[in-house]
Amino acid sequence: MNPAPALSDIQQAAKRLAGKTVLTPLLEAPLLNDVLGGRLLVKAECLQRTGSFKARGAFNALLQLPQECKNRGVVAFSSGNHAQGVAYAARSLGVPATIVMPRDAPPLKIANTKAYGASVVLYDRETESREKIGADLANKHGLTLIRPFDDPHVIAGQGTVGLEIAQQCKEIGAVPEHVLVPCSGGGLASGIAIAIHASFPGTQIHVVEPEGFDDAVRSLASGRRETNTKKSGSICDALMADAVGDITLPILRKERVTGLAVSDEESLKAMGVAARYLKIMLEPGGAVALAAALFGKLAVKNRTVVVVASGGNGAPFLQAEAISRFSELKLNRGEVS
């Protein structure tokens, strides 16, 4: 398989995932449209199995493993959503799974990963390399490493989100002018870009990152792989990869993707708006694309804009804070108070 998946790889992934992952709804809130003066469509991947889109790529990768690899088991490193996706897919397919997670990952994500039956190995995000720990475990026990984004099967799996968005837009007669996608390593955004452009070649795709962790934004601007200087310090725990991938960056560039960044406060506000207007629970990293649309990083007025709400495995205290503080969206000002 060519490093960059083709549309046909994503289409085959969709067939492979049937009955394993679910078609998530493309939500729309008329009152939110009124406030924004445009049409905002929200792809609710928080409603995907395991609470994020990551189950798609995990299933697509695991389903293509030779039986002897399935028998030996898989290993993955992840801040939490890829962890749950791989753990759940592995359990569903009877494959042993070891997941390497940072010690400061949200307790909910660690607990869920264990509950799906995986062995969890914790590491220190500041001093240890998750890549090295994962590689060592793979070598020592003959495990297959399931990378979080720089794997064509994983990218193809995540790309099924884009196939669904395209199909759902067609069903309601909507032409998405912009699609905003939360970005860590770029697996979701690159898969979505390929799938969306097959149906809507004129759609502009944007990655959205937390401020201070905007390596993809800078990489897409400079044309080369930029890295983040910080390794922690955002509430968007799901979006803190050091850099986009060797496979994903060329795809994002080829698909002419550009980047936006939002503050942690804006992500938190978007979580509150999502709860009030859309009735979905998002985690901070899953809310950055919605935040970008709500807070003027990209104007929605007179446009049709799709945002991907990529995950909902947030810490309960943050979700409660978001709802308490940011349930009101001031009409006609595009501003939450």
Place this chain on the structure above:
Amino acid sequence: MNPAPALSDIQQAAKRLAGKTVLTPLLEAPLLNDVLGGRLLVKAECLQRTGSFKARGAFNALLQLPQECKNRGVVAFSSGNHAQGVAYAARSLGVPATIVMPRDAPPLKIANTKAYGASVVLYDRETESREKIGADLANKHGLTLIRPFDDPHVIAGQGTVGLEIAQQCKEIGAVPEHVLVPCSGGGLASGIAIAIHASFPGTQIHVVEPEGFDDAVRSLASGRRETNTKKSGSICDALMADAVGDITLPILRKERVTGLAVSDEESLKAMGVAARYLKIMLEPGGAVALAAALFGKLAVKNRTVVVVASGGNGAPFLQAEAISRFSELKLNRGEVS
């Protein structure tokens, strides 16, 4: 039209609603199934337009009005979800709407009803009759009264929830042994019972009410129309009708529906569980069926049980409290702590 809608009325309603309401997902959380030892399917009507199933009945009723009635306008009385459903349907169809709401309705519901463009008339739940205010307005201005539940068109519209549940169960190869439905006046439950029994005649339907407002539970036990003594005092503001309807009660009896009741605390816990495991925001009244399944009012163990999550227009402070206090579901004990 016969007072009790037939299956064909519900099927026609489904055609009428196409493009106006949305197909809501039937959600499932593997970790919740693990805890309960069975299969729990959650019909997420909080994701319906206006945040509750009420948009269905409202559209089905308004779409069948003669043009001269549409021109004069409609009136409805409601604690908040029927209010929003009628206001939204009316706006979509260009019909003026006046909504009579209790002064102590959740501010969110009053604000949304106004935001959908309706004229809102407030009344005192303890001292005034909403039925009389509604009838007076109807007589004075020639408005058509859209009843919240005792109307065959409204019942048929709500019944489309049941058609969708039956179809969605068939698609995943599930046979629902029990379907639990939140109940105020019985419009949703009676419509769902007719629709589900057409596909699954052996399924037991249950209405679920808040303790102290269990008029339907008692009416189904006694065989005659029982009323509630209290008019306020539950956080389940959506489920406080005095009694089930003259049309709905005979349907519920014919369909052999039985009743369950849950405490306010159990509803609040269910809201927390819904946020953590299902990533949806429910209001207390929308969470009673889930609460009944979670807290042993009906055992889920080794069964396939569908619960309807009927609405998500909860007060933000209650939603935040539910998430803060009840995000943990103790494994293997079927108990939230």
